[in-house]
Amino acid sequence: MIQRVLIGVAALWPLIAFAGGLGFSPLITLAALLCLPFTIMRLRPQIYMIGILAFLVFAAASVTWSDRDIQLFHVDLAAGKFAVTFEVLPLSLVLLWSGILMSAAGKLDPDEARNIVRVATWAILAQLIIVALLILFQDRALELFSFAMSDPGEGVQNIARNGIIMALAAPFLIVGFGRQLSFSRALIVEIAVFAVVVAVLAMGDVIGPIMSVGFGIASVAIVRIFPRSGFKLLGLGIAIYVMTAPFTFGILSASADPAAISNSVDWRLAIWKRVIEIIQENPMTGHGLGAFRTIDEIIPSGEFAGRLLAPNHPHNMALQIWVELGAFGAAIFALMVILVSRRLPEPSRLGVPGFLAAALAGQFVAISLSFDLWNNWLWACAGILAAMFVVVARTEAEADV
Numbered sequence: 001m002i003q004r005v006l007i008g009v010a011a012l013w014p015l016i017a018f019a020g021g022l023g024f025s026p027l028i029t030l031a032a033l034l035c036l037p038f039t040i041m042r043l044r045p046q047i048y049m050i051g052i053l054a055f056l057v058f059a060a061a062s063v064t065w066s067d068r069d070i071q072l073f074h075v076d077l078a079a080g081k082f083a084v085t086f087e088v089l090p091l092s093l094v095l096l097w098s099g100i101l102m103s104a105a106g107k108l109d110p111d112e113a114r115n116i117v118r119v120a121t122w123a124i125l126a127q128l129i130i131v132a133l134l135i136l137f138q139d140r141a142l143e144l145f146s147f148a149m150s151d152p153g154e155g156v157q158n159i160a161r162n163g164i165i166m167a168l169a170a171p172f173l174i175v176g177f178g179r180q181l182s183f184s185r186a187l188i189v190e191i192a193v194f195a196v197v198v199a200v201l202a203m204g205d206v207i208g209p210i211m212s213v214g215f216g217i218a219s220v221a222i223v224r225i226f227p228r229s230g231f232k233l234l235g236l237g238i239a240i241y242v243m244t245a246p247f248t249f250g251i252l253s254a255s256a257d258p259a260a261i262s263n264s265v266d267w268r269l270a271i272w273k274r275v276i277e278i279i280q281e282n283p284m285t286g287h288g289l290g291a292f293r294t295i296d297e298i299i300p301s302g303e304f305a306g307r308l309l310a311p312n313h314p315h316n317m318a319l320q321i322w323v324e325l326g327a328f329g330a331a332i333f334a335l336m337v338i339l340v341s342r343r344l345p346e347p348s349r350l351g352v353p354g355f356l357a358a359a360l361a362g363q364f365v366a367i368s369l370s371f372d373l374w375n376n377w378l379w380a381c382a383g384i385l386a387a388m389f390v391v392v393a394r395t396e397a398e399a400d401v
Helices: 002-018 024-042 047-065 088-105 110-136 138-146 152-178 183-203 207-225 230-243 245-252 264-281 317-343 352-367 376-394
Strands: 073-076 081-084
Touching: 002 024, 002 088, 002 110, 002 152, 002 376, 024 088, 024 376, 047 088, 047 317, 088 376, 110 152, 110 376, 152 207, 152 352, 152 376, 207 230, 207 352, 230 245, 230 317, 230 352, 245 264, 245 317, 264 317, 352 376
Parallel strands: none
Antiparallel strands: 073 081
């Protein structure tokens, strides 16, 4: 059953990515629920879970001082609508489903795991081809998306999300094609795949995903150089990055001027400068969950005049933690990351799956400069990839007796 579920997840990957990735959340939910009966006895409380729970509880508690009116559930019977608007709950469930799916993947025998890796490899290759076609024929693609999306900007974002998903999946594609080759041939495959992925993303001027590839390679280098402590060093690095985010991004955005915005980079710097000013108003506990969405300041003049200065979220997960949860929330998040990194086995014991995990961690840090912290479909995408990394580990495991 687990093999069939994970093959289904892999086969649906390019279709859901093509649709912009929003379907990853329901996909991981369904997959985890189908696998739960077969893996429930494997689930055990772990110390690192205390850190995750502490962060989520603190975030949930912050609604009591948030400037935003947040309801756990929103029900509109007249319109037939029922939605969860409380950001913590969907993300908490995605993390739970990810853990269940990873545990389920750990039950596979090598032959089952190889079948899944084979399907997933070709599915991700199909997505790479789709991304290339979307970028090469962007005008036609936007016309196609316009039938389902009323806002033209949504079509552009959809293509960008395809690029981000492709970048996150690229290391798995390399492993899928190179894992059974000699070192020299595998290296050729690795270089070729990275070159194709970066070239495709560069054609679409999708800078974020390209940067994430660089972060991923750097993270892999760390666990290769430090085969015993690599994950701990990555965790410590991410924790320091989060704790120093207001200082770091304050320096980067010091000269930003909303009236001088002429491109997305200028806009991002202007957002960060304003976010840091907001953090300074309540640096210890922040302004509460979702408070940033109450900010409706307009760019006063210049090429982007009339647009929202900071639409929806800070476009920086680390700064979002600070603006919503303050130094206390950032410290809890940093502790959570350190606990998770200490729970992971030594990279030298994991082999290729360890490199994949390191690459995903580094890429996620880069991608965090574009997304909302509570974006559950992005976390679901990462959770599915993490489960696939466990599948890769099972390809070399001894069959269960």
